Amino acid sequence: MHIGDLHLTDAEEPNHLALRDIITQANNHLAGHIDFAVLPGDNADDGTPEQYAILRSELDKLRLPLHILPGDHDFKSRSLDAFHSVLGAQQLPKAITVAGCKCLFLDYVSAGTGGPDFKLGKKQLKWLKEELESASTQGLETAVFAHAYPADLADAGEAKAFHKMLRDHRVLVVDMGHTHYNELGNDGKTIYAATRSTGQIEEGPAGFSILAVDKNVVSWRFKPLDQPWPIAMITSPSDCRLVTRCHSPSHVLSGRTTVRAKAWSADGIEQVECRVGDAEWLPMTRDASTQSWTLESAIPEGTFKILVRATDLCGSSDIDSIDIVTTTEPLQVRQAHGSDENSVGAWHEKHIFGTQLGPNRNGRKW
Secondary structure: EEOOOEEEOOOOOHHHHHHHHHHHHHHHHHHOOOEEEEEOOOEEEOOOOOHHHHHHHHHHOOOOOOEEOOOOOOOOOOOOHHHHHHHHHOOOOOEEEOOOOOEOOOOOOOOOOOOOOOOOOHHHHHHHHHHHHHHHHHHOEEEEOOOOOOOOOOHHHHHHHHHHHHHHHOOOEEEEEEOOOOOOEEEEOOEEEOOOOOOOOOOOOOEEEEEEEOOOEEEEEEEEOOOOOOOEEEEEOOOHHHHHOOOOOOOOEEEEEEEEEEEOOOOOOEEEEEEOOOOOEEEEEEEOOOEEEEEEOOOOEEOOOOOOEEEOOOOEEEEEEEEEEOOOOOOOOOOOOOOOOOOOOOEEHHHHOOOOEOOOOEEEEO
């Protein structure tokens, strides 16, 4: 669960109230059913102890494991002392392994001079290289959590080295804040997922995103706070916009496939159904060990949609859909840049508007 940049200033401001709502919804619907939540930086607009005290009082109520990254606003004083002592954030970088995926959490600001002077520094770059090499040796997929796109690093040589590591070790996904807008990018090897800010929003209402790694497939959904539950999410196979492993049967399909999905509701999920192409809706089977819903199905040739519909015990339902390809011919040829030049574009079902109104290097005027 990604809680977009908060930019907290004073108590009872709209972003503070949105955070309170996010935590309530997470506790009611997601606690015990997802692995962790992430704050991607710019948590306090001025990085002051007083602002962190407001945030800490709300985070104390969250019933999910939480990982907190610093952003440029957290580093306004050129120190992260309050970030660590008042907010209680851990020192970064750090690595954890969850369900066969190594998750790496980075610090973009401590090696820089403040503002947009994002840097990793030699020590962190060395650590990152060693962690990625270790993950490759162990056969683990990898996900990186950072404040911004790799291309936003201020030093061109460092950005190039970082992106080369992502490419060489086939990192599945980089999850980020900073942009202020929802966006998914695909550079042909790695997915880049940015989530709308909570405190400085250039588009749409406040909410949060859910990101899933299902073996080598990345999926993502944004939930506005006013959208009712349940939430359904197809975690495999891959949507054609997010294909990065053309030779994987979970990315480019042939013959048959296994559809996997997640669904969340505090009221409990009564049933989950799947529709492949123009076929009829079929019930999916719940796998208690993974809390996923599955369906084995034959697939048509060409391009088509897979839809999953989840219905909770109160009769409310939600549908998630993906677009499928069975050949690489219709796939867009992508170049690896590590920037938002690789955006998949507007995707309104995912609340991605294609605005790109934000402070990242290639963002449009905002």
